[in-house]
Amino acid sequence: MRLKEVNINFTLNKENYSLSVPSNMTLLQIIRDVLHLTGTKCGCEKGECGACTVIMNGVSVNACLVIAAQVDGSSITTIEGIGNALNLHPIQKAFVEEGAVQCGFCTPGMIVSAYYLLNKNPSASDDEIREGLSGNLCRCTGYLKIIEAVKKAEKELNEIKR
C-alpha cells in the first residue's frame, strides 16, 4: 500500500533540502511531520483557516494545499525563517506589543500573511490589510489588535527603508 515516493529538492529558510517523500504528502506534512518545524500550524487541511500559511517562491500559500511534487525546485519561507526570539521581525515585535496574540495558534500564519502583504504592498491601507489577512482565521482576538499590529509594523518598516 506504500505510495510511490518522489524525490524533491528545495530551499527552506535558506537551507537546502533533498528528500524522498510519499507522493501524496503535502508541503504542510513535509514541514511538520518530516522536518518537525512546528511553527507552521495545521487547523483544517483544506485551505480554509490559513494557520499553515508559508511563502513559496515569493507568494503566500496554504501549505496544506501544496503537494510534494510541487515543492521540487521551490524556495520556501516559514515563520521560523522570518525572525527568532533574539532577532524579531518588526511584524513579530508589533504583534507582541499590540496584544495581537492570544492563544497564538493562528499567529504564525497571520504573521506570514502580513509579511507577504507588506512585502508586496508597503503602503497597504486598512482595507488592503483586511483583504490581505482575510484568509487567516483567528478565534480569540477579534482581529482589531492584529490590524493595529500590522499598521504599526508597516510604519516601522517604512521608516527603516528611509
Add this chain to the structure above:
Amino acid sequence: MKEKTNYIGHKVNRLDAIEKVTGEIKYMSDLYFPDMLYGKILRSKYPHALIRRIETSKAKAVEGVHAVITWEDVPGFNGFGIATPDQPVLSKDHIRYIGEAVAAVAAKSEEIAEKACALIEVEYEELPIVDNPIDALKENAPKIHENGNLCLHTEIKRGNIEKGFQESALIVENTYYTGRQEHAFLETEGGVAHIDTDGTLVIQVGSQYPQRDQLQLARCLGINPQKIRVISYPVGGAFGGKDELTIQPILALLTLKTGKPVKMVLSREESIISYWKRHPFIMHYKTGIDKEGKIVAQEVKIYEDKGAYSSLGGPVLNLAVEHACGPYRVENVHIDGYAAFTNNGVCGAFRGFGVPQVTFAMETQMDIISEKLGIDPIRLRKINALQKGDTTPIGNKLTTSVGTLKVLESIEECNLWKRRNELSTQDPKKPWIKRGVGLALTYQGTGLGVGLPDYGGAKLELREDGGFTVKIGTVDYGQGILTAYAQIVAETMRCPIEKVKVTLGDTALTADCGPTSASRGVYTGGKASIIAAEEMIQLMKNVAAPLLQASADFIDYDNGFMFLKGEPLRKVSYKEIANKFIDDGKPLPETEGYFLMPIADIEIKNAFGLPHHIFAFSAHVAYVEVNTLTGETRVLQGAEAVDGGVVINKQGYEGQVEGGFVMGLGYALMEDVIIDRGQFKNVNFSTYIIPTVKDTPFHIESIPVINPEDTGPFKAKGIAETVMVATAPAITNAIYRATGTRLYRIPATPEYVYKRLKEVENEKAHKGH
C-alpha cells in the same frame, strides 16, 4: 498595599507572546516522539442505532497496525462525563450520536490507521431518531437513555406569578430560538500519550483542567491516578470546548495497549462532528410590566437540546435558569427549564454556559418593552437594575460588588450611544441600506456556585536566582492568565516581573486550582498566589532578619530587596536570601496558597451550582448596517462597558472585550452547526462560517468600569464570558432599530433576516388595507 502599582492595571505584554510570534512554543499537537504511532478513531455511521457485532480481525491483520481496541479493551469504567459519566469511551451496544467512538487503531502511520479503521466491521441496527428537545420529552418518543430523554429539570418559583401578571400594564410574550455554536478553536483536539521511564502514563492533550482529566482517566483505565500525569498547556484555544475529556481516554488506552507513544490530532471535520457545542435553546418568555416600566412578573420556559450525553448540560441549564431574568429585580418568577437528550451530536461547556441563550431572549424582551412603553432602553434597564443588597430573581441576596448601574452609566456616555439617532440613518444613495444602534445588558457569575467544589490553589517557589516560580493547575488557552498571575506575583512579592516564571496545567508540578472555566481563572489562581506569596514574604523576612541584624517585624521589602524599615540602604537582595537558604543547607522554600471561593447565602435544592455569589456585568452596544435587499448585516462598530472589578492587565482586558464581541457577532449572525436527521451538514470552515477580519467591526470601544470586588485578588473579578454574552442581542436590537423588524432567532442569517423583513412588510400592507 501600596497606592501606586507596578503591574496591576498596567498594559503588560503577554509573557508567552515572543515564543508564540516566532512559532517556537510547542502546543500538544506539535509534539513528536521517537517510534511514535498514530491513532485513529472509528466513529458511528448512524445517529441512533444498536451495535449488533464488531469484528476487528481484518483490521488487526494489516501490516503496521499495533492495536485495535473496542469497548472490551476498556479496563476500568467505560464512561466519562464531568457531571454524569454516561458517555462510553468506546461504545458497546447503543449508539446515540453520529460521532460516537466505536473502535480505535494505533498504527505506524496515519494512513495505515485510517485503512485499518475502514476494515473494522460493525453491524448496526438503526433506531428512530429524536431530533429536537420538545419531541424528546413527549411520552411516545424513542428512548435515548434507559431512563428516558430528560437529562435535567430545574424549576424555580418565587412570589406570586398570577398576581404579578394581573398587576401588569403590559405583557410581552414571545418564543426565541438560538443556534448550535461551535467553539472553532484553531487547534483541534490533539496530542500525544506516552509511558515515562518510571512507568507513569503521560497524557499531553490540550485541556482546561488537568487534575480532573487525571481522575476521569484513572476511572476509565482502572489505574491509580498517581500513575497518570496530565500536561495541558499551551492550548490553541478552548472556550469551554476542552473542559470535558475529548480524545484523552482513547489515546491513553492505545498507549497502554501498545506500550508506545501514540499521537492523534483530529481533522476539522472530525472535531466538529465528535465533540461539544453550545446547546441550542427554545425559550418561551412572558414578561409583565407595570406602567412605570417595572418588571412585575416573568415566566420562562426553557428547552435545552442536550444532544446525546450529559457532560455539563445540566449545569448549563441551571446557569440559564439563574440568569433567565437578566440582572434585574423581579419579584414574581416562574422559571421552568428542561434539558432533553436528542441524537443531535453532543453539547457541553461553551463561553457563557447557558447565559448567551437566555440573554438573547431577555434583552430582546427588554427592547420590545422599551419601545412599547416609550421608555429609553437605558432608563428601562436602570429602573429594573439589580443593585447591591437586592435579592436576585432566584432568591439570593447580592452582597458582593454589583455594577449594573455603573456599566449602564458608562455605556450611556459612549460616543456610539450618544450619537445613536444621527447614526440611525438611511443611505440617501442606497435607500435599501439601513443603519441602527442597539443595546443589551448582561451579567455572569464568576466561579462554579453553591454545591460544587470551588477553590483556588497555587504553589510558589523561591529560585536560586532570587526569582519566583508560581505553579498553578489552570491553563492559559489564550485568555492571558499566565501574564495576569505573573503580574499578581510580581506586585505582591515586589519584584520585577521578569523574575517571575509561571508553570501551568501539569498534574505533576502545579497546584490543583479547579477548572479553567466559569470566568474564574484570574480570581482563583490570582488569589491563591497572593496567599502563597504572603507566606513566602514571612519566610524570607525570617531569613533576612539575622542578615540585617533586626527583627523580622522591622523589615520591609521592595524592588527585589528586603531592608530595614526607614533605612532602605541596609538591605539584602532576594538572591542573597535564596543563597542563605542554600548556605544553611535548607531547601529553597515553596509555599502554597489555597482558599475556598466565597458562596451565596442560600442553596437551591436540586439546582447544583446555584446561586452564584460574585458577578461581572457588561453593557454592549452595536452599530449595524442592514442591506434590506439581501438581508445581510454588517456590524460597523461596537462598544462594551464591563465591570470585572479591578482590571489586572489592560492589554488582556481589551483583548477579551474585542475577542468576546466578535465571537458574539458570529453567534448573532452566522454560526449554527446544522444537524438534519442526526447528520451534520456543515463541518468545515467553508460551510460553518466564523467571523473573518473582514466581518470584524471597524472599532470596538472597551470601557473598563472599575468596580472593586473586595474578595478578589487586587479586587478583580472575571470577565472572560460576560464580554461575549450580550453582543448578540445588542446586534439584533440594532437590526430592529435599523429596519423595524424584530428577530426571534439567532443566528440572524441573511435568509432569516430577509424572510422577517418580508413578513413585516406583508403585515404592514395588511394593516394598511
